[in-house]
Amino acid sequence: MNILTSRGLRLVAMGVLVGTTASCALPRSGPSKSEIYAGSVQKQGDAFVLEVNDYVTRATAVTPALGFSSDFRNAGQVGSDTLRPGDTLGLTIWENVDDGLLAPKGANATQLTEVQIDGAGFIFVPYAGRIKAAGNSPEALRRIITEKLDAQTPDPQVTVMRVAGDGATVSVMGAVSGQGVYAIERPTRTLSSMLARAGGVSVKPEIARVTVTRGAKTGTIWLKDLYENPAMDIALRPGDVILVEEDTRAFTAMGATGAQARVPFDSQTLSALEAIATVGGLNSNLADPKGVFVLRNEPAEIANTVLGRSDLQGAQRMVYVLDLTKPNGLFLARDFVIRDGDTVYVTEAPYVTWQKSLSALTGPVSTVSAFNNLTGD
Incomplete structure (x- = not known):
């Protein structure tokens, strides 16, 4: 009887020690689930903690609306065929003679690569003179230049094209x-x-x-x-x-996930489930699937909607809770939309905290051996 009492006392003492150790600053990836809930508005905190359901997923499914007015x-x-002041043209002129007006000796073609239409709408072409270009199409201008040169050189051939310029x-x-x-x-x-x-x-x-x-x-x-x-x-x-x-939106992953990092979006829309998968999923050795939190500064309009209120003004700190163990938990995580600047945080499982507490007490000795020593077995 005394032995049982002694063992019982030792077990109680061990539990007290573990509990005390657990409440101390053990190494961990972030706050526990209870600590997050303790910061809720309902408990005089400054954040609204809200469990995700179908209504919440619909009310918060806001994606950036992009488009032209x-x-x-x-x-x-x-009218791409209409030339304008400031346009720059490229002209090529072929002459049907060996010694032409414009072509260098031994060649029968001349290229005028940067002929800009001036503010009055004119260009200058050697031997054709000052020609009105603005308001004409490249084809019409080609015919005008050809007619002007025809009196100077036999059967000239001209091409006109617009190139990059100020027009x-x-x-x-x-x-x-x-x-x-x-x-x-x-x-x-x-x-x-x-x-x-x-x-x-x-x-x-x-x-x-x-x-x-x-x-x-x-x-x-x-x-x-x-x-x-x-x-x-x-x-x-x-x-x-x-x-x-490239899209600059990103979310931050923290806690018991496969990686802790700032993660850029790789698609127009991103769900909570996809966000978790992007960083390698939940850490199977640490994560509590009941403690997936999404932290966000929510616009007042959406905050009022999800909370059933109308008095909130300005952005509100919101903490959305996903429990992946519920029958529809994965579906809710699949439908819940992650937005730019969100923080996805996964808490550690209670077992992990207990295990860390035991390790802190027993040191390098295994948990089983330490238990046997404490109980006298």
Whole structure:
């Protein structure tokens, strides 16, 4: 009887020691589930802690809405055949004689590579004189130059093409294969065709954003949406600036996950389940599948909706709780949308805390051996 009492006392003492040790600053990846709940508004904290259900997933499923306004969509296509002041032209003139007016000796063709239309709309061509170019198409200008030269050299042949200049051009920059200034020509009058002209994008199409700046107005669209929605393939206007850049959104993974890092989005939308999978899933040796938390600063409109209130003002600190062990837990995690700046935190399982406490007491000795020594066996 005394032996049993002694063993009982030892077990109680051991439990007290373990509990005391567990409450001390043992090494761990972050706060426990109870500590997070202790910081809730319901317990005089400053964050709303809310379990995720179907209603919450629908109310918080906000994804960035990108697209062009009606000002962009309703702009008509530029008449690419109409030359304008500032356009730069390339002229090639063939002469049907060995010793022509323009061609160097031994050649029968002359190239005028950068002939710019001046502010009054004119260009100068040797032996043809000052010619009105603005308002004409390249074909009409070709005929005019040919007629002017025909009186000077027999059967001249002329080609006219627009090249990049200060006229009907756009600038393409960012994550494209060929940055530069491009003329708006017949094949490149729309956004998608101009991107193709610049060699296409150099980042994953799923996370490529295309921004068009036109004067004081700016519009942005996902590249994927641009190709899937023809209405967003806007007509370009002279002076447009096109910027292609990789999506900069990211979330932070912490706690008992496969990796702890700031993780960029690799698609337009990302669920909590996909976010966990992106960092290697839950750490099977540490994680508590009942303690998956998503921390976010939620706009007041959404916070009021999910909490059933109307009095909240400004962004609210929200902690959304996912329990993957529930019958529909994985479905909820699959449907819950992760947003830019979110923190996905997974708590450690209670068993892990207990194990750490035992290890702190017993040192390098195994838990079983330590238990036997304490109980006198």
